[in-house]
Amino acid sequence: MIPLFDLTRQYLKLRGEILNAIDKVISSGRVILGENVRKFEEELAEYLGVKCAVGVSNGTDALILAMKALNIKYGDVVITTPYTFIASASAASWLGGFPAFVDVEEESMNMNLDNLITLLNGTEGGLNPERVKAIVFVHLFGRSLDLDRIKEIRDRYNIPIVEDVAQALGAEWKKRDGSVVKAGSVSDIATFSFFPTKNLGTYGDGGAVATNSDELCEILKMLRVHGSKKKYKHELLGKNARLDEIHAAVLRIKLKYIDQWNDRRIEIAKLYGKLFEEMDLVEFLDYPKPVEGFKGHVFHQFVVKFKKPEYREKVIEKFKERGIGFAIYYPKPLHLQPAFEYLGFSKGDFPVAERLSKTTLALPIFPELRDDEVEIVALTIKNALEV
Numbered sequence: 427m428i429p430l431f432d433l434t435r436q437y438l439k440l441r442g443e444i445l446n447a448i449d450k451v452i453s454s455g456r457v458i459l460g461e462n463v464r465k466f467e468e469e470l471a472e473y474l475g476v477k478c479a480v481g482v483s484n485g486t487d488a489l490i491l492a493m494k495a496l497n498i499k500y501g502d503v504v505i506t507t508p509y510t511f512i513a514s515a516s517a518a519s520w521l522g523g524f525p526a527f528v529d530v531e532e533e534s535m536n537m538n539l540d541n542l543i544t545l546l547n548g549t550e551g552g553l554n555p556e557r558v559k560a561i562v563f564v565h566l567f568g569r570s571l572d573l574d575r576i577k578e579i580r581d582r583y584n585i586p587i588v589e590d591v592a593q594a595l596g597a598e599w600k601k602r603d604g605s606v607v608k609a610g611s612v613s614d615i616a617t618f619s620f621f622p623t624k625n626l627g628t629y630g631d632g633g634a635v636a637t638n639s640d641e642l643c644e645i646l647k648m649l650r651v652h653g654s655k656k657k658y659k660h661e662l663l664g665k666n667a668r669l670d671e672i673h674a675a676v677l678r679i680k681l682k683y684i685d686q687w688n689d690r691r692i693e694i695a696k697l698y699g700k701l702f703e704e705m706d707l708v709e710f711l712d713y714p715k716p717v718e719g720f721k722g723h724v725f726h727q728f729v730v731k732f733k734k735p736e737y738r739e740k741v742i743e744k745f746k747e748r749g750i751g752f753a754i755y756y757p758k759p760l761h762l763q764p765a766f767e768y769l770g771f772s773k774g775d776f777p778v779a780e781r782l783s784k785t786t787l788a789l790p791i792f793p794e795l796r797d798d799e800v801e802i803v804a805l806t807i808k809n810a811l812e813v
């Protein structure tokens with residue numbers, strides 16, 4: 427059995443430290459918005475190189491709060507991609523906004539920025555660019571978008587941008603001036619998820635938002651406690667979206683290891699690549715490659731793309747037979763989801779996302795995965811395809 431992800435291997439290494447931290451929280455009697463949340467926020471902000479981070483209940487609430495802080499309301503259009511987790515788009519809908527989609531690039535699987543610019547220039551029918559009130563850029567599977575370019579788009583069109591960093595904590599971008607910055611540091615608001623399987627995950631739900639704006643920081647802090655600064659005085663309509671002390675205590679421990687864990691993910695990705703080349707699997711599949719010189723991809727998922735859907739089916743069958751974990755991210759693009767039927771999209775609207783949904787497969791990857799297990803996964807693919 428080789429799992430897609432295993433929470434317990436990491437826990438065995440950190441058990442003493444984690445149990446001790448949880449015990450301290452409970453023994454202190456302060457389990458909501460105490461010292462751990464405050465310190466975690468400081469440590470996360472420092473790690474990201476931003477002014478402010480605010481712990482929240484999960485990555486979905488992080489997006490909803492970000493949308494609310496950016497004043498998204500009924501009728502506003504928020505652009506994202508159709509090839510991501512639903513929360514990147516549904517957060518806008520929760521506030522009455524309308525998600526609009528820009529297809530992804532075949533290779534990076536991130537938003538196609540040329541297509542986005544065409545849309546914003548209003549040269550393609552169907553969307554009034556004036557109604558676009560935010561753009562959500564998703565660093566999908568751990569791969570950073572071009573942060574220089576997304577910042578330029580933000581400034582040129584004067585549309586607030588959100589980075590959805592749920593899958594990419596620790597990912598980096600080397601800017602044109604040569605400096606290396608973190609994903610989540612260039613947008614108006616960045617959002618994070620600490621769901622257990624994420625590169626930085628807790629033992630339950632957790633999330634955060636980050637910003638360089640003092641004003642947005644204050645609003646986000648209010649929004650997570652029903653819009654109040656002072657108890658029972660509600661200046662804004664917010665919700666209960668707090669990060670728990672216990673999760674913050676766990677995350678403070680784990681944040682210390684994030685770079686080391688991301689390095690191991692990159693090493694595993696390199697090993698997969700080497701094995702695929704050696705086994706002549708490249709005739710059958712494309713695979714993501716690490717970025718040279720900086721952590722441009724932190725491999726939250728290692729997602730390969732088969733050249734034909736039949737290849738994927740064969741591999742899945744063999745994985746099931748041999749007990750190898752896998753997942754399809756994402757089997758149905760967002761524009762074809764029943765929940766978004768009211769938006770009026772149809773099959774064929776976003777061909778790259780639709781093709782990827784039929785050909786991609788996520789293979790096991792997590793820092794504690796062993797080299798011999800990676801070899802078994804690669805060999806199983808080879809066997810399945812009878813190379």
Ligand SMILES: Cc1ncc(COP(=O)(O)O)c(C=O)c1O
Nearest residue numbers: 484485486511513514592619621
């Ligand atoms: C890209 C992306 N955005 C948002 C979320 C939502 O995060 P959460 O599950 O913590 O609500 C996820 C989590 O799966 C995600 O992958």
